Amino acid sequence: MSFVRRNAWTLGLVALMVVLLGVTRLIQPNFGVSGLESLARAALPFAFATAAMAVVVIVGGIDLSVASMMAVCSVTAAVLMQTMGGVPAILITLAVGTLMGLINGVLIVVTRVPDIVVTLAMLFVWEGTALLILNTPGGTAAPFLREAIVGSVLIDGLPKALILMAIIVAVIWVPLKRSKLGLAIYATGSDENAAFRSGVAVGRTKAAAYAVCGLFSAFGGLSLLSLTGIGEPVPGPYLLAAVAAVVLGGVVLGGGIGGILGPIIAVFILRIIRTILTLAAVDPNVTTIVEGTIMVGVVMFGAFLMMRGRGPT
Amino acid sequence: MTSKNDAMSTGMTDTLLDAQNVAKSFGAVRALTDASLTVRRGEVVALMGANGAGKSTFVKILTGAIRPDAGRVTIRGTEARVGSPAEARRSGLVPVYQEPSLIPDLDVADNLRLGDTDAETFRHWAAELSHPELRLDAMIRDLPLATLRIIDLARALASTPDVLLLDELTAALPTDLVERVLRVARQQAEDGRGVIYISHRFAEIAELCDRATVLRDGRSVGDLDIAPGIEDRVVEMMLGARIDLGQRAAETARPKPGGAPRLRVQNLAAAPKLTDASFELHPGEVLGVVALEGQGQDELFEVLAGMRKPAAGTVEIDGTPARFSHPADAIAAGLKFVPGNRAEALFRERSLRENIAMPFSARARSWGPLRLRHEKARVAEAVERLQIDTRAQGEVQRLSGGNQQKVTIGRWLAHGVETLLLFDPTRGIDVRTKRQIYPLVRELAEQGAAILYYTSELAEVPLACDRAVVIFNGRVVDIVEAVDATEERLMRAAYGLTSAEGAA
Numbered sequence A: 001m002s003f004v005r006r007n008a009w010t011l012g013l014v015a016l017m018v019v020l021l022g023v024t025r026l027i028q029p030n031f032g033v034s035g036l037e038s039l040a041r042a043a044l045p046f047a048f049a050t051a052a053m054a055v056v057v058i059v060g061g062i063d064l065s066v067a068s069m070m071a072v073c074s075v076t077a078a079v080l081m082q083t084m085g086g087v088p089a090i091l092i093t094l095a096v097g098t099l100m101g102l103i104n105g106v107l108i109v110v111t112r113v114p115d116i117v118v119t120l121a122m123l124f125v126w127e128g129t130a131l132l133i134l135n136t137p138g139g140t141a142a143p144f145l146r147e148a149i150v151g152s153v154l155i156d157g158l159p160k161a162l163i164l165m166a167i168i169v170a171v172i173w174v175p176l177k178r179s180k181l182g183l184a185i186y187a188t189g190s191d192e193n194a195a196f197r198s199g200v201a202v203g204r205t206k207a208a209a210y211a212v213c214g215l216f217s218a219f220g221g222l223s224l225l226s227l228t229g230i231g232e233p234v235p236g237p238y239l240l241a242a243v244a245a246v247v248l249g250g251v252v253l254g255g256g257i258g259g260i261l262g263p264i265i266a267v268f269i270l271r272i273i274r275t276i277l278t279l280a281a282v283d284p285n286v287t288t289i290v291e292g293t294i295m296v297g298v299v300m301f302g303a304f305l306m307m308r309g310r311g312p313t
Numbered sequence B: 001m002t003s004k005n006d007a008m009s010t011g012m013t014d015t016l017l018d019a020q021n022v023a024k025s026f027g028a029v030r031a032l033t034d035a036s037l038t039v040r041r042g043e044v045v046a047l048m049g050a051n052g053a054g055k056s057t058f059v060k061i062l063t064g065a066i067r068p069d070a071g072r073v074t075i076r077g078t079e080a081r082v083g084s085p086a087e088a089r090r091s092g093l094v095p096v097y098q099e100p101s102l103i104p105d106l107d108v109a110d111n112l113r114l115g116d117t118d119a120e121t122f123r124h125w126a127a128e129l130s131h132p133e134l135r136l137d138a139m140i141r142d143l144p145l146a147t148l149r150i151i152d153l154a155r156a157l158a159s160t161p162d163v164l165l166l167d168e169l170t171a172a173l174p175t176d177l178v179e180r181v182l183r184v185a186r187q188q189a190e191d192g193r194g195v196i197y198i199s200h201r202f203a204e205i206a207e208l209c210d211r212a213t214v215l216r217d218g219r220s221v222g223d224l225d226i227a228p229g230i231e232d233r234v235v236e237m238m239l240g241a242r243i244d245l246g247q248r249a250a251e252t253a254r255p256k257p258g259g260a261p262r263l264r265v266q267n268l269a270a271a272p273k274l275t276d277a278s279f280e281l282h283p284g285e286v287l288g289v290v291a292l293e294g295q296g297q298d299e300l301f302e303v304l305a306g307m308r309k310p311a312a313g314t315v316e317i318d319g320t321p322a323r324f325s326h327p328a329d330a331i332a333a334g335l336k337f338v339p340g341n342r343a344e345a346l347f348r349e350r351s352l353r354e355n356i357a358m359p360f361s362a363r364a365r366s367w368g369p370l371r372l373r374h375e376k377a378r379v380a381e382a383v384e385r386l387q388i389d390t391r392a393q394g395e396v397q398r399l400s401g402g403n404q405q406k407v408t409i410g411r412w413l414a415h416g417v418e419t420l421l422l423f424d425p426t427r428g429i430d431v432r433t434k435r436q437i438y439p440l441v442r443e444l445a446e447q448g449a450a451i452l453y454y455t456s457e458l459a460e461v462p463l464a465c466d467r468a469v470v471i472f473n474g475r476v477v478d479i480v481e482a483v484d485a486t487e488e489r490l491m492r493a494a495y496g497l498t499s500a501e502g503a504a
Helices: A008-027 A033-058 A066-083 A086-111 A115-133 A143-147 A160-177 A180-190 A192-197 A202-228 A238-248 A261-279 A284-310 B002-010 B055-062 B085-090 B108-114 B119-128 B145-158 B175-190 B202-208 B230-239 B297-304 B327-332 B352-361 B372-386 B401-413 B431-446 B460-464 B487-494
Strands: B015-026 B029-040 B044-049 B070-075 B093-096 B163-167 B194-198 B211-216 B219-225 B263-270 B274-281 B286-290 B312-317 B320-322 B335-338 B419-423 B450-455 B467-472 B475-481
Touching: A008 A261, A008 A284, A033 A066, A033 A160, A033 A180, A033 A202, A033 A238, A033 A261, A066 A086, A066 A115, A066 A202, A066 A238, A086 A115, A086 A143, A086 A202, A143 A202, A160 A180, A160 A202, A180 A192, A180 A202, A180 B108, A192 A202, A238 A261, A238 A284, A261 A284, B015 B055, B015 B194, B029 B044, B029 B055, B029 B194, B029 B211, B044 B055, B044 B175, B044 B202, B044 B230, B055 B093, B055 B163, B055 B194, B085 B093, B093 B145, B108 B119, B108 B145, B119 B145, B119 B175, B145 B163, B145 B175, B163 B175, B175 B194, B175 B202, B194 B202, B202 B230, B211 B230, B219 B230, B230 B431, B263 B297, B274 B297, B274 B312, B274 B450, B274 B467, B286 B431, B286 B460, B286 B487, B297 B335, B297 B419, B297 B450, B327 B335, B335 B401, B352 B372, B352 B401, B372 B401, B372 B431, B401 B419, B401 B431, B419 B431, B431 B450, B431 B460, B450 B460, B467 B487, B475 B487
Parallel strands: B029 B219, B044 B194, B044 B211, B093 B163, B163 B194, B274 B475, B286 B450, B286 B467, B335 B419, B419 B450
Antiparallel strands: B015 B029, B015 B070, B211 B219, B263 B274, B263 B312, B312 B320, B467 B475
């Protein structure tokens, strides 16, 4: 199977993104470097939330507690950074995120309660935990954390925030995808019974995928902290946005199909659409209607193309 | 035969797998009470039993999918602490199931990596099993079932198992592949390994196996050497009492029913495989359909069931042309389809009663309140008529395979059958249930039903059918009367070798 056919969905999304950037430029001729930078910054927490969600959807599950875990991580880092250096605080936060994800995963595997129920319950648990850690927005962010996402690197127009995100996601995802664990994640999501019979440790694989989800959520929380400079205990609108981007990004709900690049491009597409509608001075209430319509339209169109591609050969 | 005996005498003392007094209960249901099985080096052992005898539970215990309540399983003399399929594999027992355990969304190469299978060894076995052209980058979900079974088997062989377990592997497999599978399995034994072979087909067992262990009601009731004429004894053991062997439906040629045909199919074509099918099906007739895997029979049945639109040709019912845009149209026209895969027909989590009653309440205009008493009576009638075991009727998925199959047929009986489209109704079910299905099919025909009966087992044709159409390469190539329907004759036709005397 050729590279193009295998990555058709992602390539289509890239094309769509380029078109949308062109449209933005048309509407607002002075949309340029600073526009791109702020776009990338604003997309950062969405991108991490989406990466987190993509991993568990690929393994055949779903995690409704992503936004709450991000809130816990954001306040944890903000509180820690008041008393200790930025780097240890970040490391502890990442560990906390991974641990939360692992707890979600182990609960799902051990209790055999459906993932949607467990993570819905954990959504409330983590939400409360965040408020226990910090009951009003507060704490502090290490200065380098703020600087890490402002401006461009190497050349103008290559936003630092984008590069940082690309590096973090690549460092976690690429080795994972090329490992036996990565294969096991796809196998479990595709057909759990066949994976079990093929010798995959299905339970551990799921737990590991949820842990990776927690790790990405921790990065999401840190990006929130670096954006605002303070810890925010109330979860933002990241949960459903992440599910939307995952679906638009070509990951099949139910598991086994898709990657992480597509969903992240989908995040940018959704952000650019919002920018365009804002620039075009569309009523904000209409904006969400348009976003929803585009999402359904793209997924339907993609499914239609795939069906034709799979027809009589 | 001599090679079998040699292998047995040399390997007599060397036990590869020894399972003794294995028991397992699920709640109040005692699936296994005292099951035992030994496999020695160089042996192919058949594991036999009627549906519900505990065979699948026993297999799950041997392969580590579930833990036994009692008993012990030793592999090569050491107690096997088999807690998962992965551990069973490591201890040397590798199973290959009827449903291939391959991951649909990964390609062949990734599926091999998943189990650390060496690609070169895999290629060797795949070639041995007739798939030299197999591409490693093909997606599993794009491949036909027969190929998947071969991949699954080749993968198992590549891990050089001490004991290979083949569970109903040849059901619905084309005959040429069956022969290669049997040859390779025999070769395994000759190389000093062991094979456990599970099948409902006596012919294969007689050809391949050295011994047979028979399960009945959760216990091992016999262990006997394969010898000519053993079928009767095995059947006797499986059933607990001697029963009649299947009777031929047609000892003499039945006259072709006169009058107007119920169903007339002319020059029917449907993508991708069916190119030209013409035949007539009369009331009171059971018309067999014989074909190797993938010759267009799937498309034929799907068109007749309203699930697929024909590319060309006509279907007439009682003389009026019919075109279906939804399965409901076909059902309304009296064409009742029973798919080969039970999972496609049943609502697994729902009760026996709802499953049987569904066709009465499926139409939108009957969406009002259920006519419970009426429904109850009809369901009871279907259960009675098919002798469905109702002990686990709360959820259809807990019934045994044979009983599930009866439910798929039974749901159409309550309504009065006009035309029944049976697609391999005896696939993977036990001898006893099969023998209940043949007379049922005959009885329905005698009551005036017209029945189209696809079967992957050639021996069924004379048992159930009046005549059979043979499809090869998308075309009807021959029509064989049941009295002439020897396996040889059907086989030749199915391979497209229609001989001179075939012009019946």
